[in-house]
Amino acid sequence: MLVAAALFLFFALPVLIRLMWWCRRSQWAFWDGQDCSATGLLPDAESSSNAAIYILSARTSGLKGALARHSWIVIRKPGERSYDRYDKMGWGEVIWKNGFPADGLWFSNPPVVERAVEGSVAARLIPAVEAAIASYPYAEQGNYCAWPGPNSNSFIAHILRAAPELGRLPITAIGRDFHPRSIAGWHPAHRCFEINLRGLLGFAIGLRFLEIRLLGLVGGIDLDRRSILVPAVGAIPIALPRVSAPQLLARREDAAEYFDSEPA
Numbered sequence: 001m002l003v004a005a006a007l008f009l010f011f012a013l014p015v016l017i018r019l020m021w022w023c024r025r026s027q028w029a030f031w032d033g034q035d036c037s038a039t040g041l042l043p044d045a046e047s048s049s050n051a052a053i054y055i056l057s058a059r060t061s062g063l064k065g066a067l068a069r070h071s072w073i074v075i076r077k078p079g080e081r082s083y084d085r086y087d088k089m090g091w092g093e094v095i096w097k098n099g100f101p102a103d104g105l106w107f108s109n110p111p112v113v114e115r116a117v118e119g120s121v122a123a124r125l126i127p128a129v130e131a132a133i134a135s136y137p138y139a140e141q142g143n144y145c146a147w148p149g150p151n152s153n154s155f156i157a158h159i160l161r162a163a164p165e166l167g168r169l170p171i172t173a174i175g176r177d178f179h180p181r182s183i184a185g186w187h188p189a190h191r192c193f194e195i196n197l198r199g200l201l202g203f204a205i206g207l208r209f210l211e212i213r214l215l216g217l218v219g220g221i222d223l224d225r226r227s228i229l230v231p232a233v234g235a236i237p238i239a240l241p242r243v244s245a246p247q248l249l250a251r252r253e254d255a256a257e258y259f260d261s262e263p264a
Helices: 004-022 120-134 152-162 245-250
Strands: 054-058 070-075 084-088 095-097 111-116 181-188 192-197 199-208 210-215 219-222 227-230 232-238
Touching: 004 210, 004 219, 054 120, 070 120, 070 152, 084 152, 111 120, 120 152
Parallel strands: none
Antiparallel strands: 054 070, 054 111, 070 084, 084 095, 181 192, 192 199, 199 210, 210 219, 219 227, 227 232
């Protein structure tokens, strides 16, 4: 009973705190007409013709942004000087190609780069990425569900399973663990044992991480990142990194840093 109560508090308290903080932001109630312009976060596509793959994410708009991020993938094929961006959307064409700037704001929410791979490694992985995009089983109209999935994060997670060198989505990418059926067993891409009840309930345990999953939320610990995984909040470092005085003075204080999975 005590364990169940502790788990409930571990999931419920961060959600409530995050919701209260998010509702204080002026733009939380809006969707249409918000800013999706380029940010300059990624290198200029024309500056190089080397292959590149970037996984980006940003908090979603509306109230759900308190808990979840939207993720997308950007690729540059070898020899080209332009990016291709892929999103899964809930309206229009299900899989959008270049519907938004590669590093654009997501309805006024700033993006972060979750993973960047360039050069020969990216060139090797791009065929697997493109094959996964083409084979995505929920690419037809009507195959979008914001919760528990399949949604934008389910789409990117499908790609990452085909190219595990690209890593995993942050725990705030709700829908990344969606699966059409319940599964249990060894997950070779992530090197962990996993029990997944349709993305609604489960856990994953590896040599250096533990995740507990409840209704799309994820909590646990990640030793590789030296972080506690806090539901709805993200990865919180266990120990603060050392920074020099000039770096500390130059750093912009932003409350959002303490709620997102990765710094920009």
